[in-house]
Amino acid sequence: MINRYDCRQEAKNQIAKRRENAENTAFENRDIILRKHPELLEIERKIEANYKKTITALISGATEKEIEKIRDDHQIIVADRDKLLDLLKIEKSEYFPKYFCEKCEDTGVVGERDCECLTTLIRQLAYKQMCKEFPANKYHFEDFSLDYYPDQKEREKMEDVYNKTLDYAEKFSKTSPSLFFQGGTGLGKTHISLSIANKIAQKGFGVLYNSTQNFLTAVEKEHFGNDKDGDTLLSLIECDLLILDDLGTEFLTQFTTSVLYNIINTRYINSRPTIISSNLTPRELEERYGQQLFSRFAGCFDWLVFVGGDIRKQKKFNSK
């Protein structure tokens, strides 16, 4: 289901393209400037010649002293060029490549590590991949209407849920608490979940949303059989926010129960937030998942109870 290898390749391609664009633009600008200023061209030629000298010296096994001399010369010429650029009032940004990421100069690598720009892009692409299945980018808090709660007490409760979840999305961090959305079908759990996903994805956090069934099926397939390229389980454990929708409707086996426990427990130990939504009551959850898993649900999540009548039915009825 989630193929981070694809996202990584695509991200690397995009970063290489950024670099290419930055360098091509700089090359064109520079060409125009050098035509206007032959004295600058003269210095550039000196720099070029000195580069060649360095390479020849390294290949021919020159002494350290000789190489040092070439380096000193280089620094002097470069300083001359910078002085001339100042004098001619040429901005460095129009003369040198303007990289999207200054830290790695659009290589995606800093030292031996992935640059932050690469990891951010991988996350964004994984999110895009997810949005093909669930268009989270179409869900907004603003579209959640409290008009569907005619009962005042229910409306107040839902207003509270709305405010708390909006606040959660606005202040989201990698160590935000985990939330458990409990309540019947059609009360807006999915709408709120996807609105949170949308809001925090826009801030660059890595968020994964799907039904519990779909996630578990993907993990099962990758574990037992045909899909060896996917790494859904790792993505589920490592993403900044995991949203498991509709817990309780999935087909439970010993394997899926242990995967579920493993995901929830590992995320809890690493203080990574998870949002679960379920139609089941606490008693039903305990019966279905057993004491060990239920104690995680009860102890590690802030519970929000969704109340009211089925919004989907009401919308259908009103539009008739």
Ligand SMILES: [Zn+2]
């Ligand atoms: Zn970078």
